[in-house]
Amino acid sequence: MAETPHYNIVFLDRATIGVPVRQPNFPHSYTEYQETVADEVVERLADADIAIINKVQVRAPSLEKLPKLKLIAVAATGTDCVDKAYCKAHGIAVSNIRNYADNTVPEHTLALIFALRRSLVPYVLDVRRGKWQTINQFCYFDHPIHDIAGSTLGLIGYGALGKSVGARAEALGMKVIATDLYDFxxxxxxxxxxxxxxxxxxxxxxxxxxxxxIGAAELKKMKNDAVLINTARGGLVDEKALVEALKSGEIAGAGFDVLTVEPPKNGNVLLDADLPNLLITPHVAWASVEAMTGLSNQLIDNVEAWVAGKPRNLVLE
Structure with missing residues (x-):
């Protein structure tokens, strides 16, 4: 019987997954780095057969120096961090994660919707600052509150996550309309x-x-009391135009989990605005414990399947 090959596995940005990652079920050596910058990629992957990455950029200039590399297992759905054209031309398999966020992203989306439509953050901040204690009646109405039921949700993007958000919204009594690049x-x-x-x-x-x-022209077409939610990708919205729309009252609020540059080490126009009707979370809509556990298991399932000669979730088929 032929001896099972031994694989050298290197995880370049382990800190991007906040749950345990199990060891694969085949002979291997395993090295992980909490984070990796661009000029460390070649050195760290020099002896790797399998690279695990999440957001580390792996481009042709690096791949050209990594002749041993056979599989790049991406610990995310998006694979824009990988030079897929080079991989396809040189027989490097690339796998990704699929359908792990069908609960966590929709739930985060709905949380932002509720927070904005019901002005939860402004009211909580008022109470913390002692405003309620100064009021002569039992409550006050400084910030508008709108029901979710009976309102209309518009989805831009009607794939698995869009449909999941839509189903939950309909259960709450919302009317759902949707658009996408494809017909349905x-x-x-x-x-x-x-x-x-x-x-x-x-x-x-x-x-x-x-x-x-969504740019300045699109924001002008929205209702003045409408809110905009982005749990997808930074860059889908013109951030400068959004700040102006929020300041001028063209729209009522926005809830974002993503920015054009992450992390925003050099600042960001949305963060700098410090607006009460703008809620920003640090790209964590995907990151429930349950979702990360599913992602982690699927990541190693992908690696094990490829080693077993039954690859799954390949992006270059």
């Missing part, structure tokens, strides 16, 4: 979503077609 029954155009929605939520990938899909 009931599809409406972008203008209809912009003009008719009380809440607009983005669930599309960032491509040249979708970059700044």
């Amino acid at each position: 029954p009931g599809k409406v155009d972008l203008d209809t979503v912009l003009k008719e929605s009380d809440v607009i939520s983005l669930h599309c990938p960032l491509t040249e077609q979708t970059r700044n899909v």
Whole structure:
């Protein structure tokens, strides 16, 4: 019987997954780094057969110096961090994670919707600062509160996550309309979503077609009491235009889990604005313990399947 090959596995940015990652079930050596910068990639992957990455950029200039590399297992759905053209031309397999966030991202989306429509953050901050104690009646109405039920949710992007958000919204009594680049029954155009929605939520990938899909012109078409949610990708919204729309009252609020540059070490126009009707979370919509555990298990399932000669979740098939 032929001896099972031994594989050298290197995880370049282990800190991006906040749960345990199990060891694969085949002979291997395993090295992990909490984080890796660009000029460390070649040195750290020099002896690797399998690279595990999440957001580390692995481009042709590095791949050219890594002749041993056979598999790049991406610990995320998006694979724009990998030079897929080079990998395809040189027989390097690339796998990714799929359908792990069907609960966590929709739940985070709905949390932002509720927080904005019901002005939860402004009221909580008022109470912490002692305002309630100064009021002569039992409550006050400084910030508008709108019901979720009976409002219209417009989805831009109607894949698995968009549909999951839509199903939950309908259960809450919302009317759901949606658009996407592809056709589907009931599809409406972008203008209809912009003009008719009380809440607009983005669930599309960032491509040249979708970059700044919401800009100054689109924001002007939205209702003045509408809110915009982005748990998809930074770059889908013109951030400067959004700040102006929020300051001028063109729209009522926004909830974002993503920015154009992450982390925003050099600042960001949305962060600098410090607006009460703008909620920003640090790209954690995907990161429930349950979702990360599913992601972690699927990551190693992908590696084990490839080693077993039964590859799954390949992006270059």
